[in-house]
Amino acid sequence: MAAESTPGTGTPGTPGTPGPRRRARGRRRGPRGGRRTGVLVAAWAAAGVVVLGGAGAGYVYLKLNGNLESVDIDHALGTDRPTKVDDGSENILVLGSDTRSGSNKALGGGADDGSARSDTAMVVHVHEGHRKASVVSIPRDTLIDRPECTDTDGDVHHAVRGVMFNSAYSTGGAACAVKTVESLTGIRMDHYLEVDFSGFRKLVDELGGVRVTTTEDIRDPESHLDLGAGTxxxxxxxxxxxxxxxHGVGDGSDLGRIQLQQAFLKALVEQVGDVGLLTSPKKLYDLADTATQAVTTDSDLGSVNSLMSFAAGLKGIGADHMTMVTMPVRYDPADPDRVVVAEKHADRVWKALKQDRPIPRSATEGMATGEAEGVVSAP
Known part of the structure; x- marks a missing residue:
């Protein structure tokens, strides 16, 4: 194995999607950007700080509780949704957005216009018993039929055919993103979680960095990323x-980026288990403070107590018990920069989750991949 490199610096690039941008909807301090990979850290850290707070537990609780932002998705969407399944499993939509304002502007690039678009999305299915999870990434460039939805401000957005998946968030915020995913999958989302650019960066730094191994050089001038093969x-x-x-690896598509994201998430989850947070209350507090400022949740998870309960249900899930796939898609013959849902294969994925079963390998065989699998892994 190659020697571990010295941490460097770099400013992420701006691989976005053309089109109009609008402010995300919901009750929040201001626009938030997103990275999905800090969510489990946020829940675990918030829970741990409250446990270790001692005499200062009251202050710690109020401080962390005040950090959290939430959106009332259930109220916005009403009753026209898939049936809630009470079988011990949970479905969580984890979303990232490339907001271009405030501290995220330097990270996301673009104009400081307060707008937001969903950058990444994944459906996390926690299986009954909460020992295993199946994660399905939804490519943002997927062409879909967006259903009519009502955002958290009460504004109605009419249905549109043949638009990109990430237009749901830019049009109607978190509520419309959830509505679109439920329409696409036929599965009720029990929870919603979103993490911002600057919060993700700070979380990784609070953890002391995350170790990964790359099997080839990854160089991308747009993201100022220059990693040689090694650890x-x-x-x-x-x-x-x-x-x-x-652009630094694979075929240059969003699908390749998803493969890198999934590999990094596994490395992050493995490291959280080894970071020794419980031996350092200050480190745990600093991490929880950063995490709870970075995350936006649905209203049911919008308190430290709720996050504690949520975290308790996830603590048994390690990287080895996470199955990660991309929603089955094919490249659009009319536009190689877009993908379309491979409906028969995708139906197998959603059917498996509805029945709380593992996703069959046949569901993703022969689908577009992005050609970046195996390039990044935990050392």
């Missing part, structure tokens, strides 16, 4: 560059 301890900015790059 690296990535800084927050390097990690953000890695999960955003699409």
């Amino acid at each position: 690296h301890r990535l800084t927050g900015e390097q990690a953000l560059g890695l999960v955003r790059t699409r």
Whole structure:
């Protein structure tokens, strides 16, 4: 194995999607960008700080509770949704957005216009018993039929055919993103979680960096990422560059980037278990403070107590018990920069989750991949 590299610096690039941008909807301090990979860290850290707070537990609780932002998705969507299944499993939509304002502007690039678009999305299915999870990434460039939806401000957005998946969030915020995913999958989302650019970067730095091994050089001028083949301890900015790059490895598509994101998430989950947080209350507090400022949740998870309960249900899931796939898609014959849902294969994925079963390998065989699998892994 190659020697571990010295952490460097880098400013992530701006691989975005053309089109109009609008402010995300919901109750929040201001626009938030997103990276999905800090969510489990946020829940675990928030729970741990409250446990270790001692005499200062009251202050710690109020401080962390005040950090959290939430959106009332259930109220916005009403009753016209898939049936809620009470079988011990849970479905969580984890979303990242490339907001271009505030501290995220330097990370996301573009104009400081307060707008937001969903950059990445994944459906996390926690199986009954909460010992295993299946994760399905939804490519943002997927052409879909967006259903009519009502955002959290009460504004109605009419249905549109043949638009990109990430237009749901830019049009109607978190509520419309959830509505679109439920329409696409036929599965009720029990929870919603979103993490921002700057929060993701700080989380990685609070953890002391995340170690990954690359099997080939990854160089992308757009994300200022320059990694030689070998083992690296990535800084927050390097990690953000890695999960955003699409030109440095694979076929240059969003699908390749998803494969890098999934590999990084597994490395992050493995490291959280080894970081020794419980031996350092200050380190745990600093991490929880950063994490709870970075995350936006649905209203049911919008308190530290709720996050504690949520975290308790996830603590038994390690990287070895996470199955990660991309929603089955094919490249659009009319536009190689877009993909379309491979409906028969995708139906097998969603059927498996509805029945709380493992996703069959046949569901993803022969689908477009992005050609970046195996390039990044935990050392």
